[in-house]
Amino acid sequence: DVSSLVQMLFSLGEMVTATESVNDETFELLGEELNYVVQVVSPEDEDRELLESFDLEFGEDEGDEGDLAIRPPVVTVMGHVDHGKTKLLDALRNANVVDKEAGGITQHIGAYQVTAEVDGDERRITFIDTPGHEAFTAMRARGAQATDIAILVVAADDGVMPQTVEALNHAKAAGVPIVVAVNKIDKPEADPTKVRGQLTEYGLVPEEYGGDSMFVDVSAKSELNLDKLLEAVILTADASLDLRANPHQDAQGLVVEAHLDRGRGPVATVLVQRGTLRVGDSIVAGAGYGRVRAMLDEHGDNITEADPSRPAMVLGLTAVPGAGQTFIVVEDDRMARQIAEKRESRERAAMQAKRRVRRTLEDFMASMEKGASQELNLILKGDVSGSVEALEDALSQIDVGDEVSIRVIDRGVGAITETNVDLAAASDAIIIGFNVRPQGKATEMAEKEGVEIRYYSVIYQAIEEIEAALKGMLKPEF
Numbered sequence: 001d002v003s004s005l006v007q008m009l010f011s012l013g014e015m016v017t018a019t020e021s022v023n024d025e026t027f028e029l030l031g032e033e034l035n036y037v038v039q040v041v042s043p044e045d046e047d048r049e050l051l052e053s054f055d056l057e058f059g060e061d062e063g064d065e066g067d068l069a070i071r072p073p074v075v076t077v078m079g080h081v082d083h084g085k086t087k088l089l090d091a092l093r094n095a096n097v098v099d100k101e102a103g104g105i106t107q108h109i110g111a112y113q114v115t116a117e118v119d120g121d122e123r124r125i126t127f128i129d130t131p132g133h134e135a136f137t138a139m140r141a142r143g144a145q146a147t148d149i150a151i152l153v154v155a156a157d158d159g160v161m162p163q164t165v166e167a168l169n170h171a172k173a174a175g176v177p178i179v180v181a182v183n184k185i186d187k188p189e190a191d192p193t194k195v196r197g198q199l200t201e202y203g204l205v206p207e208e209y210g211g212d213s214m215f216v217d218v219s220a221k222s223e224l225n226l227d228k229l230l231e232a233v234i235l236t237a238d239a240s241l242d243l244r245a246n247p248h249q250d251a252q253g254l255v256v257e258a259h260l261d262r263g264r265g266p267v268a269t270v271l272v273q274r275g276t277l278r279v280g281d282s283i284v285a286g287a288g289y290g291r292v293r294a295m296l297d298e299h300g301d302n303i304t305e306a307d308p309s310r311p312a313m314v315l316g317l318t319a320v321p322g323a324g325q326t327f328i329v330v331e332d333d334r335m336a337r338q339i340a341e342k343r344e345s346r347e348r349a350a351m352q353a354k355r356r357v358r359r360t361l362e363d364f365m366a367s368m369e370k371g372a373s374q375e376l377n378l379i380l381k382g383d384v385s386g387s388v389e390a391l392e393d394a395l396s397q398i399d400v401g402d403e404v405s406i407r408v409i410d411r412g413v414g415a416i417t418e419t420n421v422d423l424a425a426a427s428d429a430i431i432i433g434f435n436v437r438p439q440g441k442a443t444e445m446a447e448k449e450g451v452e453i454r455y456y457s458v459i460y461q462a463i464e465e466i467e468a469a470l471k472g473m474l475k476p477e478f
């Protein structure tokens with residue numbers, strides 16, 4: 001039973017309680033002790049095995065050195081909020097002369113390519129068109145790295161801020177070189193020298209100070225020095241990266257963005273990482289599959305093929321894949337379907353497992369009795385701001401001692417949205433709805449993610465139930 005397992009782990013030098021989750025190593029240790037071979041399989045491993053069973057492999061170029069060709073760098077724009085990431089992405093997208101000549105207005109498809117002239121050569125650069133490091137980390141969390149170079153945007157009138165440092169750390173952790181765009185230099189109060197000094201303290205030393213990071217003063221608003229910024233990206237890529245891929249093989253890559261289009265069905269923007277993707281190819285992307293019916297570029301023009309580092313909007317999938325999931329071209333539709341179906345059933349199983357471990361108010365009570373949880377995370381949604389405030393106020397008055405605490409991680413007025421459920425799932429929170437109902441797919445999602453939503457229309461009742469749950473699980477005092 002559980003207590004003998006706890007005891008066994010204790011004798012092995014691991015202190016755990018019965019309800020605590022343990023890490024993979026502990027599992028393996030326990031298995032050894034019980035004469036079982038315990039193998040903890042990650043979803044990535046599982047997927048690799050699945051592909052292997054079809055004689056497929058994701059992530060390696062095939063062929064010889066001679067097959068490799070230079071590919072454009074893929075760039076993500078990161079930085080503190082309001083420092084101009086979106087503006088810069090827009091400016092770069094629109095300022096590209098070649099695009100204008102092509103006559104198209106660039107649309108948002110999740111990624112785009114521009115050309116820059118460097119030392120007389122036309123060089124292409126791919127931008128991931130979602131600012132911020134959320135997209136970057138979401139992809140990395142799935143084991144997929146799309147970004148070759150990060151542009152760190154720092155507003156010259158504001159300097160280094162918390163998210164600047166966060167973004168910098170993300171890029172460093174991923175081993176991605178950074179080009180600094182010192183933005184808003186059109187402003188009279190801009191102090192680009194100060195930004196250089198600040199970043200030097202974080203180990204990002206400008207070339208002009210003897211370091212190896214390129215800093216470029218720009219104005220996204222006045223479209224100043226954008227060409228210099230693009231040049232810096234190319235020079236950084238050439239100096240520190242060997243960006244080559246084999247275009248002569250079946251395509252593989254990542255899903256950058258995807259959605260369900262009313263007229264066109266599932267639409268996914270993919271970034272080809274190796275190989276060349278062609279109309280007519282059978283592909284599997286996440287749990288979606290199909291034959292590429294058509295491909296569009298960022299100008300909305302039809303294209304028939306996409307080479308490495310090229311983003312393309314793909315039509316013809318059966319289901320909408322998730323951003324950061326991989327796509328791979330396979331032999332035929334049958335194989336694509338088989339892989340997609342296996343993935344789907346596995347996803348469903350994982351969902352169900354996840355749902356079982358998620359917390360309800362009752363679970364929380366039960367786990368408190370065993371001395372595990374210390375904090376109850378709540379998200380409050382109400383019909384008017386007054387009711388939300390009153391609810392939060394009343395919650396803060398609940399006196400449950402020092403051993404447990406209530407933490408309101410988010411609050412707001414209006415219906416319970418998918419974003420609320422997302423946050424609840426990520427932070428193991430319970431959603432309290434006061435005179436509001438869920439909207440759109442929120443209920444369905446909560447169901448899937450195992451997030452509990454509790455509805456009240458009387459504040460007193462909400463407080464009473466939460467208080468009861470908290471009190472009921474207080475550990476006895478000795």
Ligand code: GDP
Nearest residue numbers: 080081082083084085086087183184219220221
């Ligand atoms: P993000 O949150 O980093 O994506 O920042 P935005 O791109 O939304 O920009 C925040 C604000 O700064 C907006 O009002 C922009 O118009 C403004 N902004 C962005 N770049 C510049 C610039 O180069 N100069 C000036 N003066 N304002 C800018």
